[in-house]
Amino acid sequence: MNLEYFIAKRIIDKKSYKSSISAPIIKIGIAAIAIGIIVMLIAIATGFGLQQKIRDKVVAFNGHVVIKKYDSNQSNDSESPISNQQDFYPEFKAVSSVTHIQAVATKSGIIRLENDFEYAVIKGVGADYDWKYFEEFLIEGQLPDYTKKRNEDVLISNYLAQRLNFKVGDKFNTYFLKEDLNKPPSIITYNITGIYDSGFKEYDQLYVIGDIRHIQRLNKWEKDQIGSFEVFIDDYDSLEDTWRAIRAETSSRLNATSVTQANPKIFEWISIFDSNTYGIIGIMIIIAGINMITALLVLILERTQMIGVLKALGANNTSIRKIFLYNATYLILVGLFWGNLIGISLLLAQKCFDLIPLDASSYYVETVPVYLNLGYIVAVNIGTFVVCLLMLLIPSVIISKISPVKAIKFD
Structure with missing residues (x-):
């Protein structure tokens, strides 16, 4: 005892x-x-x-790692295109912790109404885009479908919808300036299929999610040309090691940037x-x-x-x-x-x-x-x-x- x-x-x-x-x-x-x-x-x-x-939320808009051209201009108006014909695409098999990779492109435009206008960045995505994060952000309507033919359906933020009095089903014209400013801008009439709200104002006031094929056509790119790759991994805690592994597996002409490097202040x-x-x-x-x-x-x-x-x-x-x-x-x-x-x-x-x-x-x-x-x-x-x-x-x-x-x- x-x-x-x-x-x-x-x-x-x-x-x-x-x-x-x-x-x-x-x-x-x-x-x-x-x-x-x-x-x-x-x-x-x-x-x-x-x-x-x-x-x-930051990862939803950028991925854990972004791969783009080394000399790529930071402006959304003049992204330097890269080919999607890469060894690591559509599956990044060389790095086991990578869960998904998707091709995207961005282009600045002006949403023009009869009595108002708003600057926006059209983020072009394709059939490989993972909508997991935006399913959580979606507050009205439905996510657009880009798996078939090119279409004008877009996902717009609640911030822009409120500022411009938009609702699901509305259409709006977006003007894209050309390199030769003497030429008239290109115009695309988009259709709002859904409204999202991430709560991240820095992104919500900027991004409209649309079809990447419109960006390719506006920039006169080939079908295999895109703006950048967004890479997602299974464990954020291993981001630094995974980023180094990804960088080692990409061409010397491409630059891999982790989400923490791209958004240091946050x-x-x-x-x-x-x-x-x-x-x-x-x-x-x-x-x-x-x-x-x-x-x-x-x-x-x-x-x-x-x-x-x-x-x-x-x-x-x-x-x-x-x-x-x-x-x-x-x-x-x-x-x-x-x-x-x-x-x-x-x-x-x-x-x-x-x-x-x-x-x-x-x-x-x-x-x-x-x-x-x-x-x-x-x-x-x-x-x-x-x-x-x-x-x-x-x-x-x-x-x-x-x-x-x-x-x-x-x-």
Whole structure:
């Protein structure tokens, strides 16, 4: 029989334990751990959720890696064409982490109405385009189909639709300037089949998704010429390594750029969330540990006579310390249980019902996103438990300073 565990269990099960002088302090210690776990889980789930959501939106418009011509002009008006007759297209077999590759092209135009106009970039896509992200963004109508013959169906953003009073089924003229400005512009009449809203204003105010064959015709390109390739991978965490592998497999005349390199400001901003999250975790663990130290000190003082009796009966300091550490472990586990129960329940409620809104103009999302993963939940719990238990070794040293004679007479 484990004597220390047996005594600790008897102390915990005793009714007087729950109504003793130390009871309020114990409850505060348990509450501190529970609140700490709740705050940490929320900080991690929402921090990672926001990072992932923003990252996915940027990837939706660019892919994880973009491959284009080295001397390609950054302007949407004068992309240098590249052939789609590449070893890595239509399947990038050389790099196993690549899940999809698609050919796209862009061209600037002016949407012209009777009393209004708006600048836009027509992003031309084809039959190989993966609509996974835009299925989530779609708020009205349906996605266009470019698998058959060339058509004028487009997907327009809710931002542009509201500014120009467009709705699904409307048609509009888009003017494309020619290199020779003395010649009249080319005009295409597009038909709106769907309206999307990514919440990312920088892209929503710019992009109209259309048929890549119109861009090829306007630029007088061959059928196999495109503006760039967008590459998608299976694991964002391996982006840097995958980008290097992709770059090694492409021609020296082509330039591969990762999404983080193309959008440094956005990714530097969302990386700050990591620092904030780690700071919150550290603070909450320290607060929970200090509260548990206080609770253990009170328990030790309250059980001074018991310590004296045990020492008089021959118990050593290590054995008595184990009793109180078992006791404290129980309190920590109770705090962890309630913290996880409440914290995960709150996160599930937010994930299912979108209870807490956000300013989309500042955070690019309309509600607080939640990312739940068993890995970080287990890590937070183990980390909190271990750190709190290690911190409790400090006050338990007091036990060795207690004299049996004085302790027995302590009142």
